[in-house]
Amino acid sequence: MGDLLARFELDDAVERLYRLAEEAERAGRLREAAVHFRVAADQRLGDAAVRLARVLFALGEEAEARRWCRAAVADGFPEADELVLENSSARQRFLEHAARIMVGAPTFDWLPSGMPAHRIAPPVITSRTRALRALDRRYGGIACHASVLEHLATVEPVVVVGDAATWTAVAEVYELAGWTAFDSGMPGAALPHFARALTLARQAEDEALIASVLARAGRMFLHHNAPEDALKAFQLGLVAAHNSWADRRALDDPARAITSLATTVDTYGDDRARARAIALTALARNHLALGDEAGATEFAVKAVEAARDLRSARAEDHLRWLDQEARAAGASVLAEHMSARSARCN
Structure with a gap:
Protein backbone atom coordinates (compact mmCIF):
# COMPACT_ATOMS: atom_id res chain seq x y z
CA MET A 1 0.00 0.00 0.00
CA SER A 89 16.12 23.62 -42.02
CA ALA A 90 15.01 26.53 -39.79
CA ARG A 91 17.68 28.96 -40.98
CA GLN A 92 17.11 27.99 -44.60
CA ARG A 93 13.36 28.58 -44.27
CA PHE A 94 14.02 31.96 -42.68
CA LEU A 95 16.36 32.99 -45.50
CA GLU A 96 13.84 31.82 -48.11
CA HIS A 97 11.20 33.91 -46.35
CA ALA A 98 13.55 36.90 -46.35
CA ALA A 99 14.23 36.44 -50.06
CA ARG A 100 10.49 36.42 -50.79
CA ILE A 101 10.19 39.60 -48.73
CA MET A 102 12.81 41.28 -50.90
CA VAL A 103 11.02 40.49 -54.17
CA GLY A 104 7.67 41.54 -52.78
CA ALA A 105 6.03 38.11 -52.82
CA PRO A 106 2.96 37.64 -50.56
CA THR A 107 4.23 36.67 -47.12
CA PHE A 108 1.41 37.29 -44.64
CA ASP A 109 0.89 33.65 -43.71
CA TRP A 110 -0.15 34.12 -40.08
CA LEU A 111 -2.67 36.05 -38.01
CA PRO A 112 -2.82 36.84 -34.29
CA SER A 113 -4.72 34.32 -32.22
CA GLY A 114 -7.41 36.86 -31.24
CA MET A 115 -8.95 40.17 -32.17
CA PRO A 116 -7.80 43.30 -30.30
CA ALA A 117 -9.88 44.39 -27.33
CA HIS A 118 -9.13 48.00 -28.23
CA ARG A 119 -6.93 50.00 -30.56
CA ILE A 120 -3.46 51.02 -29.44
CA ALA A 121 -1.92 54.07 -31.10
CA PRO A 122 1.45 53.40 -32.79
CA PRO A 123 3.24 56.07 -30.67
CA VAL A 124 2.11 54.25 -27.52
CA ILE A 125 3.52 50.97 -28.85
CA THR A 126 6.76 52.64 -29.91
CA SER A 127 7.23 54.40 -26.57
CA ARG A 128 7.07 51.11 -24.66
CA THR A 129 9.36 49.41 -27.20
CA ARG A 130 11.90 52.21 -26.83
CA ALA A 131 11.91 51.80 -23.04
CA LEU A 132 12.42 48.03 -23.32
CA ARG A 133 15.19 48.51 -25.87
CA ALA A 134 16.96 50.81 -23.41
CA LEU A 135 16.74 48.06 -20.77
CA ASP A 136 18.19 45.55 -23.22
CA ARG A 137 21.11 47.82 -24.03
CA ARG A 138 21.87 48.51 -20.39
CA TYR A 139 21.17 45.18 -18.68
CA GLY A 140 21.05 42.58 -21.47
CA GLY A 141 18.34 40.53 -23.13
CA ILE A 142 17.79 38.10 -20.26
CA ALA A 143 16.77 40.99 -18.03
CA CYS A 144 13.93 42.13 -20.28
CA HIS A 145 12.95 39.31 -22.66
CA ALA A 146 9.91 38.29 -20.60
CA SER A 147 8.74 41.91 -20.51
CA VAL A 148 9.19 42.18 -24.28
CA LEU A 149 7.01 39.10 -24.75
CA GLU A 150 4.34 40.61 -22.51
CA HIS A 151 4.45 43.79 -24.59
CA LEU A 152 4.22 41.72 -27.77
CA ALA A 153 1.20 39.76 -26.51
CA THR A 154 -0.57 43.06 -25.81
CA VAL A 155 0.11 44.75 -29.15
CA GLU A 156 0.18 41.85 -31.62
CA PRO A 157 -3.63 41.68 -32.11
CA VAL A 158 -3.81 45.27 -33.39
CA VAL A 159 -2.11 44.29 -36.68
CA VAL A 160 -5.51 42.97 -37.78
CA VAL A 161 -7.04 46.47 -37.73
CA GLY A 162 -3.87 48.52 -38.17
CA ASP A 163 -2.24 50.53 -40.92
CA ALA A 164 1.36 50.99 -42.04
CA ALA A 165 2.33 52.88 -38.88
CA THR A 166 0.86 50.12 -36.71
CA TRP A 167 2.57 47.36 -38.70
CA THR A 168 5.91 49.13 -38.33
CA ALA A 169 5.42 49.63 -34.58
CA VAL A 170 4.54 45.96 -33.99
CA ALA A 171 7.34 44.81 -36.32
CA GLU A 172 9.78 46.67 -34.08
CA VAL A 173 8.45 44.74 -31.08
CA TYR A 174 8.96 41.46 -32.94
CA GLU A 175 12.48 42.55 -33.87
CA LEU A 176 13.25 43.29 -30.21
CA ALA A 177 11.69 39.97 -29.14
CA GLY A 178 14.00 38.15 -31.56
CA TRP A 179 17.03 40.10 -30.48
CA THR A 180 16.44 39.57 -26.74
CA ALA A 181 15.70 35.88 -27.35
CA PHE A 182 19.06 35.57 -29.10
CA ASP A 183 20.79 37.45 -26.27
CA SER A 184 19.05 35.14 -23.80
CA GLY A 185 20.61 32.09 -25.47
CA MET A 186 17.48 31.08 -27.42
CA PRO A 187 18.40 31.36 -31.12
CA GLY A 188 15.68 28.94 -32.17
CA ALA A 189 13.06 31.10 -30.50
CA ALA A 190 14.47 34.23 -32.13
CA LEU A 191 13.92 33.17 -35.76
CA PRO A 192 10.08 33.15 -35.72
CA HIS A 193 10.11 36.64 -34.19
CA PHE A 194 12.52 37.92 -36.84
CA ALA A 195 10.39 36.30 -39.58
CA ARG A 196 7.23 38.05 -38.41
CA ALA A 197 9.10 41.32 -38.04
CA LEU A 198 10.07 41.01 -41.72
CA THR A 199 6.49 40.22 -42.74
CA LEU A 200 5.08 43.28 -41.00
CA ALA A 201 7.90 45.54 -42.17
CA ARG A 202 7.15 44.49 -45.76
CA GLN A 203 3.45 45.20 -45.21
CA ALA A 204 4.47 48.70 -44.15
CA GLU A 205 7.03 48.98 -47.00
CA ASP A 206 9.65 49.91 -44.40
CA GLU A 207 12.92 49.00 -46.13
CA ALA A 208 15.05 50.42 -43.32
CA LEU A 209 13.40 48.13 -40.78
CA ILE A 210 13.78 45.13 -43.08
CA ALA A 211 17.50 45.92 -43.31
CA SER A 212 17.74 46.20 -39.52
CA VAL A 213 16.02 42.84 -38.90
CA LEU A 214 18.23 41.05 -41.42
CA ALA A 215 21.37 42.60 -39.93
CA ARG A 216 20.38 41.30 -36.48
CA ALA A 217 19.60 37.86 -37.85
CA GLY A 218 22.97 37.82 -39.61
CA ARG A 219 24.77 38.69 -36.39
CA MET A 220 22.97 35.84 -34.65
CA PHE A 221 23.99 33.39 -37.39
CA LEU A 222 27.61 34.50 -37.06
CA HIS A 223 27.51 34.04 -33.30
CA HIS A 224 26.27 30.48 -33.77
CA ASN A 225 28.91 29.53 -36.34
CA ALA A 226 26.81 29.77 -39.50
CA PRO A 227 28.88 32.25 -41.57
CA GLU A 228 27.35 31.30 -44.93
CA ASP A 229 23.81 31.91 -43.66
CA ALA A 230 25.00 35.14 -42.02
CA LEU A 231 26.41 36.32 -45.35
CA LYS A 232 23.08 35.63 -47.10
CA ALA A 233 21.21 37.60 -44.42
CA PHE A 234 23.67 40.49 -44.68
CA GLN A 235 23.42 40.53 -48.49
CA LEU A 236 19.62 40.68 -48.39
CA GLY A 237 19.83 43.36 -45.71
CA LEU A 238 22.20 45.37 -47.92
CA VAL A 239 19.62 45.36 -50.72
CA ALA A 240 16.94 46.61 -48.30
CA ALA A 241 19.28 49.28 -46.95
CA HIS A 242 20.07 50.42 -50.48
CA ASN A 243 16.35 50.60 -51.29
CA SER A 244 15.78 52.60 -48.13
CA TRP A 245 18.57 55.00 -49.04
CA ALA A 246 17.14 55.48 -52.53
CA ASP A 247 13.64 56.21 -51.20
CA ARG A 248 14.62 58.67 -48.50
CA ARG A 249 13.78 62.36 -48.68
CA ALA A 250 17.35 63.76 -48.64
CA LEU A 251 18.55 63.88 -52.24
CA ASP A 252 22.29 63.63 -51.66
CA ASP A 253 23.15 61.75 -54.86
CA PRO A 254 20.26 61.95 -57.37
CA ALA A 255 22.02 60.09 -60.17
CA ARG A 256 22.78 57.14 -57.94
CA ALA A 257 19.27 57.17 -56.51
CA ILE A 258 17.77 57.11 -60.00
CA THR A 259 19.89 54.10 -60.95
CA SER A 260 18.76 52.21 -57.86
CA LEU A 261 15.10 53.16 -58.16
CA ALA A 262 14.96 52.31 -61.86
CA THR A 263 15.91 48.71 -61.07
CA THR A 264 13.25 48.29 -58.39
CA VAL A 265 10.19 50.28 -59.44
CA ASP A 266 9.11 47.80 -62.11
CA THR A 267 9.14 44.96 -59.58
CA TYR A 268 6.18 46.55 -57.80
CA GLY A 269 2.90 45.19 -59.16
CA ASP A 270 -0.69 46.17 -58.46
CA ASP A 271 -0.51 44.44 -55.09
CA ARG A 272 2.19 46.93 -54.00
CA ALA A 273 0.64 50.16 -55.20
CA ARG A 274 2.01 52.21 -52.33
CA ALA A 275 5.58 51.11 -52.88
CA ARG A 276 5.25 51.83 -56.61
CA ALA A 277 3.77 55.30 -56.00
CA ILE A 278 6.53 56.22 -53.55
CA ALA A 279 9.28 54.92 -55.84
CA LEU A 280 7.87 56.80 -58.85
CA THR A 281 7.62 59.98 -56.79
CA ALA A 282 11.23 59.52 -55.68
CA LEU A 283 12.27 59.13 -59.31
CA ALA A 284 10.44 62.37 -60.16
CA ARG A 285 12.10 64.24 -57.30
CA ASN A 286 15.56 62.98 -58.20
CA HIS A 287 15.12 63.91 -61.87
CA LEU A 288 14.01 67.35 -60.70
CA ALA A 289 17.10 67.61 -58.51
CA LEU A 290 19.21 67.05 -61.65
CA GLY A 291 17.31 69.79 -63.46
CA ASP A 292 15.45 67.36 -65.74
CA GLU A 293 11.93 68.84 -65.55
CA ALA A 294 10.61 66.74 -68.43
CA GLY A 295 11.78 63.51 -66.81
CA ALA A 296 10.44 64.64 -63.44
CA THR A 297 7.04 65.41 -64.95
CA GLU A 298 6.91 62.06 -66.73
CA PHE A 299 7.48 60.15 -63.48
CA ALA A 300 5.17 62.48 -61.55
CA VAL A 301 2.31 61.61 -63.91
CA LYS A 302 2.96 57.91 -63.30
CA ALA A 303 3.23 58.47 -59.53
CA VAL A 304 -0.08 60.32 -59.37
CA GLU A 305 -1.77 57.54 -61.33
CA ALA A 306 -0.26 54.87 -59.06
CA ALA A 307 -1.51 56.75 -55.98
CA ARG A 308 -5.00 57.34 -57.37
CA ASP A 309 -6.75 54.71 -55.23
CA LEU A 310 -4.37 54.88 -52.26
CA ARG A 311 -5.18 56.09 -48.78
CA SER A 312 -1.66 56.52 -47.44
CA ALA A 313 -0.23 59.42 -45.49
CA ARG A 314 3.29 58.34 -46.48
CA ALA A 315 2.50 58.44 -50.20
CA GLU A 316 0.81 61.81 -49.75
CA ASP A 317 3.88 63.16 -47.96
CA HIS A 318 6.14 62.17 -50.86
CA LEU A 319 3.83 63.81 -53.40
CA ARG A 320 3.62 66.93 -51.24
CA TRP A 321 7.42 67.12 -51.07
CA LEU A 322 7.56 66.84 -54.86
CA ASP A 323 5.05 69.68 -55.18
CA GLN A 324 7.08 71.88 -52.83
CA GLU A 325 10.34 71.12 -54.66
CA ALA A 326 8.77 71.79 -58.07
CA ARG A 327 7.61 75.24 -56.92
CA ALA A 328 11.00 76.02 -55.35
CA ALA A 329 12.78 75.02 -58.57
CA GLY A 330 10.46 77.06 -60.76
CA ALA A 331 9.41 73.93 -62.66
CA SER A 332 6.13 75.43 -63.87
CA VAL A 333 4.81 72.49 -65.89
CA LEU A 334 5.42 70.05 -63.06
CA ALA A 335 4.03 72.45 -60.45
CA GLU A 336 0.87 72.96 -62.51
CA HIS A 337 0.43 69.21 -62.83
CA MET A 338 0.79 68.73 -59.06
CA SER A 339 -1.61 71.63 -58.40
CA ALA A 340 -4.20 70.06 -60.68
CA ARG A 341 -3.81 66.81 -58.83
CA SER A 342 -4.29 68.54 -55.47
CA ALA A 343 -7.42 70.26 -56.75
CA ARG A 344 -8.92 66.94 -57.86
CA CYS A 345 -8.16 65.36 -54.46
CA ASN A 346 -9.74 68.26 -52.60
Whole structure:
Protein backbone atom coordinates (compact mmCIF):
# COMPACT_ATOMS: atom_id res chain seq x y z
CA MET A 1 0.00 0.00 0.00
CA GLY A 2 2.83 2.37 0.89
CA ASP A 3 4.54 1.74 -2.44
CA LEU A 4 1.34 2.52 -4.34
CA LEU A 5 0.86 5.75 -2.39
CA ALA A 6 4.46 6.80 -3.02
CA ARG A 7 4.05 6.06 -6.74
CA PHE A 8 0.82 8.06 -6.86
CA GLU A 9 2.49 11.02 -5.16
CA LEU A 10 5.45 10.82 -7.56
CA ASP A 11 3.17 10.73 -10.61
CA ASP A 12 1.19 13.66 -9.28
CA ALA A 13 4.37 15.67 -8.68
CA VAL A 14 5.66 14.89 -12.18
CA GLU A 15 2.37 15.98 -13.75
CA ARG A 16 2.53 19.24 -11.81
CA LEU A 17 6.04 19.82 -13.15
CA TYR A 18 4.79 19.12 -16.67
CA ARG A 19 2.08 21.77 -16.27
CA LEU A 20 4.63 24.21 -14.86
CA ALA A 21 6.84 23.50 -17.87
CA GLU A 22 3.94 24.28 -20.23
CA GLU A 23 3.29 27.55 -18.40
CA ALA A 24 6.96 28.52 -18.51
CA GLU A 25 7.17 27.70 -22.23
CA ARG A 26 4.13 29.85 -23.00
CA ALA A 27 5.70 32.71 -21.05
CA GLY A 28 9.00 32.38 -22.94
CA ARG A 29 10.97 31.11 -19.92
CA LEU A 30 12.50 28.30 -21.91
CA ARG A 31 15.32 27.36 -19.55
CA GLU A 32 12.83 26.94 -16.72
CA ALA A 33 10.58 24.94 -19.06
CA ALA A 34 13.50 22.68 -20.00
CA VAL A 35 14.24 21.89 -16.34
CA HIS A 36 10.66 20.82 -15.67
CA PHE A 37 10.17 18.96 -18.95
CA ARG A 38 13.45 17.11 -18.34
CA VAL A 39 12.12 15.66 -15.07
CA ALA A 40 8.86 14.66 -16.77
CA ALA A 41 10.76 13.12 -19.69
CA ASP A 42 12.99 11.17 -17.32
CA GLN A 43 9.79 9.67 -15.88
CA ARG A 44 8.55 9.03 -19.45
CA LEU A 45 5.40 11.07 -18.93
CA GLY A 46 3.37 11.35 -22.13
CA ASP A 47 4.99 13.53 -24.79
CA ALA A 48 7.37 15.23 -22.36
CA ALA A 49 10.39 14.08 -24.36
CA VAL A 50 9.01 15.71 -27.52
CA ARG A 51 8.20 18.92 -25.66
CA LEU A 52 11.65 18.93 -24.07
CA ALA A 53 13.33 18.44 -27.46
CA ARG A 54 11.40 21.36 -28.94
CA VAL A 55 12.48 23.64 -26.10
CA LEU A 56 16.10 22.47 -26.34
CA PHE A 57 16.17 23.18 -30.08
CA ALA A 58 14.91 26.69 -29.32
CA LEU A 59 17.71 27.07 -26.80
CA GLY A 60 20.26 26.03 -29.39
CA GLU A 61 21.17 22.84 -27.49
CA GLU A 62 20.89 20.61 -30.54
CA ALA A 63 22.89 17.59 -29.39
CA GLU A 64 20.73 17.00 -26.30
CA ALA A 65 17.58 17.81 -28.27
CA ARG A 66 18.42 15.12 -30.81
CA ARG A 67 19.00 12.58 -28.01
CA TRP A 68 15.55 13.27 -26.60
CA CYS A 69 14.05 13.03 -30.07
CA ARG A 70 15.49 9.53 -30.41
CA ALA A 71 14.08 8.63 -27.00
CA ALA A 72 10.67 10.01 -27.98
CA VAL A 73 10.60 8.00 -31.22
CA ALA A 74 11.50 4.86 -29.26
CA ASP A 75 8.59 5.59 -26.90
CA GLY A 76 6.12 5.81 -29.79
CA PHE A 77 6.22 9.49 -30.76
CA PRO A 78 7.29 9.49 -34.45
CA GLU A 79 6.62 13.24 -34.73
CA ALA A 80 9.95 13.75 -32.97
CA ASP A 81 11.69 12.83 -36.26
CA GLU A 82 9.80 15.66 -37.98
CA LEU A 83 11.02 17.98 -35.23
CA VAL A 84 14.63 17.15 -36.14
CA LEU A 85 14.00 17.88 -39.82
CA GLU A 86 12.15 21.09 -39.00
CA ASN A 87 15.00 22.37 -36.86
CA SER A 88 17.73 21.46 -39.34
CA SER A 89 16.12 23.62 -42.02
CA ALA A 90 15.01 26.53 -39.79
CA ARG A 91 17.68 28.96 -40.98
CA GLN A 92 17.11 27.99 -44.60
CA ARG A 93 13.36 28.58 -44.27
CA PHE A 94 14.02 31.96 -42.68
CA LEU A 95 16.36 32.99 -45.50
CA GLU A 96 13.84 31.82 -48.11
CA HIS A 97 11.20 33.91 -46.35
CA ALA A 98 13.55 36.90 -46.35
CA ALA A 99 14.23 36.44 -50.06
CA ARG A 100 10.49 36.42 -50.79
CA ILE A 101 10.19 39.60 -48.73
CA MET A 102 12.81 41.28 -50.90
CA VAL A 103 11.02 40.49 -54.17
CA GLY A 104 7.67 41.54 -52.78
CA ALA A 105 6.03 38.11 -52.82
CA PRO A 106 2.96 37.64 -50.56
CA THR A 107 4.23 36.67 -47.12
CA PHE A 108 1.41 37.29 -44.64
CA ASP A 109 0.89 33.65 -43.71
CA TRP A 110 -0.15 34.12 -40.08
CA LEU A 111 -2.67 36.05 -38.01
CA PRO A 112 -2.82 36.84 -34.29
CA SER A 113 -4.72 34.32 -32.22
CA GLY A 114 -7.41 36.86 -31.24
CA MET A 115 -8.95 40.17 -32.17
CA PRO A 116 -7.80 43.30 -30.30
CA ALA A 117 -9.88 44.39 -27.33
CA HIS A 118 -9.13 48.00 -28.23
CA ARG A 119 -6.93 50.00 -30.56
CA ILE A 120 -3.46 51.02 -29.44
CA ALA A 121 -1.92 54.07 -31.10
CA PRO A 122 1.45 53.40 -32.79
CA PRO A 123 3.24 56.07 -30.67
CA VAL A 124 2.11 54.25 -27.52
CA ILE A 125 3.52 50.97 -28.85
CA THR A 126 6.76 52.64 -29.91
CA SER A 127 7.23 54.40 -26.57
CA ARG A 128 7.07 51.11 -24.66
CA THR A 129 9.36 49.41 -27.20
CA ARG A 130 11.90 52.21 -26.83
CA ALA A 131 11.91 51.80 -23.04
CA LEU A 132 12.42 48.03 -23.32
CA ARG A 133 15.19 48.51 -25.87
CA ALA A 134 16.96 50.81 -23.41
CA LEU A 135 16.74 48.06 -20.77
CA ASP A 136 18.19 45.55 -23.22
CA ARG A 137 21.11 47.82 -24.03
CA ARG A 138 21.87 48.51 -20.39
CA TYR A 139 21.17 45.18 -18.68
CA GLY A 140 21.05 42.58 -21.47
CA GLY A 141 18.34 40.53 -23.13
CA ILE A 142 17.79 38.10 -20.26
CA ALA A 143 16.77 40.99 -18.03
CA CYS A 144 13.93 42.13 -20.28
CA HIS A 145 12.95 39.31 -22.66
CA ALA A 146 9.91 38.29 -20.60
CA SER A 147 8.74 41.91 -20.51
CA VAL A 148 9.19 42.18 -24.28
CA LEU A 149 7.01 39.10 -24.75
CA GLU A 150 4.34 40.61 -22.51
CA HIS A 151 4.45 43.79 -24.59
CA LEU A 152 4.22 41.72 -27.77
CA ALA A 153 1.20 39.76 -26.51
CA THR A 154 -0.57 43.06 -25.81
CA VAL A 155 0.11 44.75 -29.15
CA GLU A 156 0.18 41.85 -31.62
CA PRO A 157 -3.63 41.68 -32.11
CA VAL A 158 -3.81 45.27 -33.39
CA VAL A 159 -2.11 44.29 -36.68
CA VAL A 160 -5.51 42.97 -37.78
CA VAL A 161 -7.04 46.47 -37.73
CA GLY A 162 -3.87 48.52 -38.17
CA ASP A 163 -2.24 50.53 -40.92
CA ALA A 164 1.36 50.99 -42.04
CA ALA A 165 2.33 52.88 -38.88
CA THR A 166 0.86 50.12 -36.71
CA TRP A 167 2.57 47.36 -38.70
CA THR A 168 5.91 49.13 -38.33
CA ALA A 169 5.42 49.63 -34.58
CA VAL A 170 4.54 45.96 -33.99
CA ALA A 171 7.34 44.81 -36.32
CA GLU A 172 9.78 46.67 -34.08
CA VAL A 173 8.45 44.74 -31.08
CA TYR A 174 8.96 41.46 -32.94
CA GLU A 175 12.48 42.55 -33.87
CA LEU A 176 13.25 43.29 -30.21
CA ALA A 177 11.69 39.97 -29.14
CA GLY A 178 14.00 38.15 -31.56
CA TRP A 179 17.03 40.10 -30.48
CA THR A 180 16.44 39.57 -26.74
CA ALA A 181 15.70 35.88 -27.35
CA PHE A 182 19.06 35.57 -29.10
CA ASP A 183 20.79 37.45 -26.27
CA SER A 184 19.05 35.14 -23.80
CA GLY A 185 20.61 32.09 -25.47
CA MET A 186 17.48 31.08 -27.42
CA PRO A 187 18.40 31.36 -31.12
CA GLY A 188 15.68 28.94 -32.17
CA ALA A 189 13.06 31.10 -30.50
CA ALA A 190 14.47 34.23 -32.13
CA LEU A 191 13.92 33.17 -35.76
CA PRO A 192 10.08 33.15 -35.72
CA HIS A 193 10.11 36.64 -34.19
CA PHE A 194 12.52 37.92 -36.84
CA ALA A 195 10.39 36.30 -39.58
CA ARG A 196 7.23 38.05 -38.41
CA ALA A 197 9.10 41.32 -38.04
CA LEU A 198 10.07 41.01 -41.72
CA THR A 199 6.49 40.22 -42.74
CA LEU A 200 5.08 43.28 -41.00
CA ALA A 201 7.90 45.54 -42.17
CA ARG A 202 7.15 44.49 -45.76
CA GLN A 203 3.45 45.20 -45.21
CA ALA A 204 4.47 48.70 -44.15
CA GLU A 205 7.03 48.98 -47.00
CA ASP A 206 9.65 49.91 -44.40
CA GLU A 207 12.92 49.00 -46.13
CA ALA A 208 15.05 50.42 -43.32
CA LEU A 209 13.40 48.13 -40.78
CA ILE A 210 13.78 45.13 -43.08
CA ALA A 211 17.50 45.92 -43.31
CA SER A 212 17.74 46.20 -39.52
CA VAL A 213 16.02 42.84 -38.90
CA LEU A 214 18.23 41.05 -41.42
CA ALA A 215 21.37 42.60 -39.93
CA ARG A 216 20.38 41.30 -36.48
CA ALA A 217 19.60 37.86 -37.85
CA GLY A 218 22.97 37.82 -39.61
CA ARG A 219 24.77 38.69 -36.39
CA MET A 220 22.97 35.84 -34.65
CA PHE A 221 23.99 33.39 -37.39
CA LEU A 222 27.61 34.50 -37.06
CA HIS A 223 27.51 34.04 -33.30
CA HIS A 224 26.27 30.48 -33.77
CA ASN A 225 28.91 29.53 -36.34
CA ALA A 226 26.81 29.77 -39.50
CA PRO A 227 28.88 32.25 -41.57
CA GLU A 228 27.35 31.30 -44.93
CA ASP A 229 23.81 31.91 -43.66
CA ALA A 230 25.00 35.14 -42.02
CA LEU A 231 26.41 36.32 -45.35
CA LYS A 232 23.08 35.63 -47.10
CA ALA A 233 21.21 37.60 -44.42
CA PHE A 234 23.67 40.49 -44.68
CA GLN A 235 23.42 40.53 -48.49
CA LEU A 236 19.62 40.68 -48.39
CA GLY A 237 19.83 43.36 -45.71
CA LEU A 238 22.20 45.37 -47.92
CA VAL A 239 19.62 45.36 -50.72
CA ALA A 240 16.94 46.61 -48.30
CA ALA A 241 19.28 49.28 -46.95
CA HIS A 242 20.07 50.42 -50.48
CA ASN A 243 16.35 50.60 -51.29
CA SER A 244 15.78 52.60 -48.13
CA TRP A 245 18.57 55.00 -49.04
CA ALA A 246 17.14 55.48 -52.53
CA ASP A 247 13.64 56.21 -51.20
CA ARG A 248 14.62 58.67 -48.50
CA ARG A 249 13.78 62.36 -48.68
CA ALA A 250 17.35 63.76 -48.64
CA LEU A 251 18.55 63.88 -52.24
CA ASP A 252 22.29 63.63 -51.66
CA ASP A 253 23.15 61.75 -54.86
CA PRO A 254 20.26 61.95 -57.37
CA ALA A 255 22.02 60.09 -60.17
CA ARG A 256 22.78 57.14 -57.94
CA ALA A 257 19.27 57.17 -56.51
CA ILE A 258 17.77 57.11 -60.00
CA THR A 259 19.89 54.10 -60.95
CA SER A 260 18.76 52.21 -57.86
CA LEU A 261 15.10 53.16 -58.16
CA ALA A 262 14.96 52.31 -61.86
CA THR A 263 15.91 48.71 -61.07
CA THR A 264 13.25 48.29 -58.39
CA VAL A 265 10.19 50.28 -59.44
CA ASP A 266 9.11 47.80 -62.11
CA THR A 267 9.14 44.96 -59.58
CA TYR A 268 6.18 46.55 -57.80
CA GLY A 269 2.90 45.19 -59.16
CA ASP A 270 -0.69 46.17 -58.46
CA ASP A 271 -0.51 44.44 -55.09
CA ARG A 272 2.19 46.93 -54.00
CA ALA A 273 0.64 50.16 -55.20
CA ARG A 274 2.01 52.21 -52.33
CA ALA A 275 5.58 51.11 -52.88
CA ARG A 276 5.25 51.83 -56.61
CA ALA A 277 3.77 55.30 -56.00
CA ILE A 278 6.53 56.22 -53.55
CA ALA A 279 9.28 54.92 -55.84
CA LEU A 280 7.87 56.80 -58.85
CA THR A 281 7.62 59.98 -56.79
CA ALA A 282 11.23 59.52 -55.68
CA LEU A 283 12.27 59.13 -59.31
CA ALA A 284 10.44 62.37 -60.16
CA ARG A 285 12.10 64.24 -57.30
CA ASN A 286 15.56 62.98 -58.20
CA HIS A 287 15.12 63.91 -61.87
CA LEU A 288 14.01 67.35 -60.70
CA ALA A 289 17.10 67.61 -58.51
CA LEU A 290 19.21 67.05 -61.65
CA GLY A 291 17.31 69.79 -63.46
CA ASP A 292 15.45 67.36 -65.74
CA GLU A 293 11.93 68.84 -65.55
CA ALA A 294 10.61 66.74 -68.43
CA GLY A 295 11.78 63.51 -66.81
CA ALA A 296 10.44 64.64 -63.44
CA THR A 297 7.04 65.41 -64.95
CA GLU A 298 6.91 62.06 -66.73
CA PHE A 299 7.48 60.15 -63.48
CA ALA A 300 5.17 62.48 -61.55
CA VAL A 301 2.31 61.61 -63.91
CA LYS A 302 2.96 57.91 -63.30
CA ALA A 303 3.23 58.47 -59.53
CA VAL A 304 -0.08 60.32 -59.37
CA GLU A 305 -1.77 57.54 -61.33
CA ALA A 306 -0.26 54.87 -59.06
CA ALA A 307 -1.51 56.75 -55.98
CA ARG A 308 -5.00 57.34 -57.37
CA ASP A 309 -6.75 54.71 -55.23
CA LEU A 310 -4.37 54.88 -52.26
CA ARG A 311 -5.18 56.09 -48.78
CA SER A 312 -1.66 56.52 -47.44
CA ALA A 313 -0.23 59.42 -45.49
CA ARG A 314 3.29 58.34 -46.48
CA ALA A 315 2.50 58.44 -50.20
CA GLU A 316 0.81 61.81 -49.75
CA ASP A 317 3.88 63.16 -47.96
CA HIS A 318 6.14 62.17 -50.86
CA LEU A 319 3.83 63.81 -53.40
CA ARG A 320 3.62 66.93 -51.24
CA TRP A 321 7.42 67.12 -51.07
CA LEU A 322 7.56 66.84 -54.86
CA ASP A 323 5.05 69.68 -55.18
CA GLN A 324 7.08 71.88 -52.83
CA GLU A 325 10.34 71.12 -54.66
CA ALA A 326 8.77 71.79 -58.07
CA ARG A 327 7.61 75.24 -56.92
CA ALA A 328 11.00 76.02 -55.35
CA ALA A 329 12.78 75.02 -58.57
CA GLY A 330 10.46 77.06 -60.76
CA ALA A 331 9.41 73.93 -62.66
CA SER A 332 6.13 75.43 -63.87
CA VAL A 333 4.81 72.49 -65.89
CA LEU A 334 5.42 70.05 -63.06
CA ALA A 335 4.03 72.45 -60.45
CA GLU A 336 0.87 72.96 -62.51
CA HIS A 337 0.43 69.21 -62.83
CA MET A 338 0.79 68.73 -59.06
CA SER A 339 -1.61 71.63 -58.40
CA ALA A 340 -4.20 70.06 -60.68
CA ARG A 341 -3.81 66.81 -58.83
CA SER A 342 -4.29 68.54 -55.47
CA ALA A 343 -7.42 70.26 -56.75
CA ARG A 344 -8.92 66.94 -57.86
CA CYS A 345 -8.16 65.36 -54.46
CA ASN A 346 -9.74 68.26 -52.60
